Amino acid sequence: MSAPASVATSSATTKTTITALNSTVIYLLAYLLINGLHQLSTVAMAVRLSIPGVWGVSSIKFSISDPEWWRTAxxxxxxxxxxxxxxxxxxxxxxxxxxxxxxRGLRKLLLVWVAFHACNQVLGAMVGDTFTESGVWYVPSWLFLAGNTPNVVVAVLCGLLQMVVGYVAAVGFLQTHDSITLMQYPNRRKLIVATILIPWMAGSALLALLKYPDLSLNERLHFLTMGLLLLPLSLACANELFEFTVEFPQKTKTAWGLLALTGAVALGWWLLLATGRHF
Incomplete structure (x- = not known):
């Protein structure tokens, strides 16, 4: 009687491991896409306004001095x-x-992580950049021109809103998973670890390695502010009794195609920006 139980345990562990791997890959791909879109938009606007600079692996550095900036820019x-x-x-x-x-499939999970990372580039970035008084912090600073108090208030509100987004997204996030085993409520802790905590921690570590030694303080803080969304999400998922999945779920298997695509995007990012791109 012990053999079937052992086989079942091994199968569940394998599913959890594959799910964690796929989730981490999707976390990385979504981050690279959103971070790239964010920086590309910034560079495009700077070029349009004839503001020179250097686009690096982890940050964009402008070549004009502080007095040369104007409010609209x-x-x-x-x-x-x-x-x-x-x-x-x-x-x-x-x-x-x-x-x-x-x-069925992983596209829905990719969409959710794209939404999460994009949210963090807005709300989480406001929190992180307020600590360094740089990045998106300049927007409320130059918009209000009333000292740092309004900027801190905006950052606090953004942080609270990010936490709310994470908490209310729980049911939607649970619907991104096809695994019948992991979706069972007794396995909820395993699902949270495999699909939220491991992707966040392992993904952030891999991104830091990709961008080392040019990893900026702002980007490190953005890795941390993602927790303002993911920790409430984890809490809500732990309390949510929802455990249904699609009618014909996709078998849990390694997403080799997404893994190769993510590796190619990461390599391309490094090769393109490692020496800095002047604009």
Whole structure:
């Protein structure tokens, strides 16, 4: 009688491991896409306003001095990235909810992580950048021109909103998983670890390695502010009794295609920006 139980345990462990791997790969791919879109939008706006700089692996450094900036330029250059990400977050969330959540496969999980990362580039970035008084922090600073108090208030509100987003996203996030075994409520802790905590921690570590030694303080803080979304999400998932999946779930298997695509995107990112791109 022990053999079947042992086989079942081994099968469940294998499913959990594969799920954690796939989730981490999707976490990385979604981050690279959103971070790239954010930075590309920023560079495009800077080029349009004839503001020179260098686009590096982890940050964009502008070549003009502080007195050369003007208010419209600050709001446009530092605001366009978050604005684009806000649109993407809403679009990806709606696409998932209206078209993908009832389908099998990993596309729905990718859409949710795209929405999460895009949200963090807006709300989480405001929190992190307020500590360094750089990045998107310049937007409220130059918008209000009333000292740092309004900026801190905006950052606190953004942090709270990010926590709310994470908490209310629990049911939607649970619907991104096809595994009948992991979706069973007794296995909820395993699901949270495999699909939220491991992707966040392992994904952040791998991204840090990819961008070392150029990893900026702002980006490190953005890795941390993702927790403002993911920790409430984990808590809500732990308390949520929902345990259904699609009618014909996809078998749990390693997403080799996504793994190769993510590796190619990461390698391309490094090769393109390792020496810095002047604009």
């Amino acid at each position: 600050v709001l446009a250059v530092y605001g366009v990235g978050p604005a684009v990400c806000a649109v993407v977050a809403i679009g990806a969330g709606l696409w998932f909810w209206k078209r993908e959540r009832g389908k």
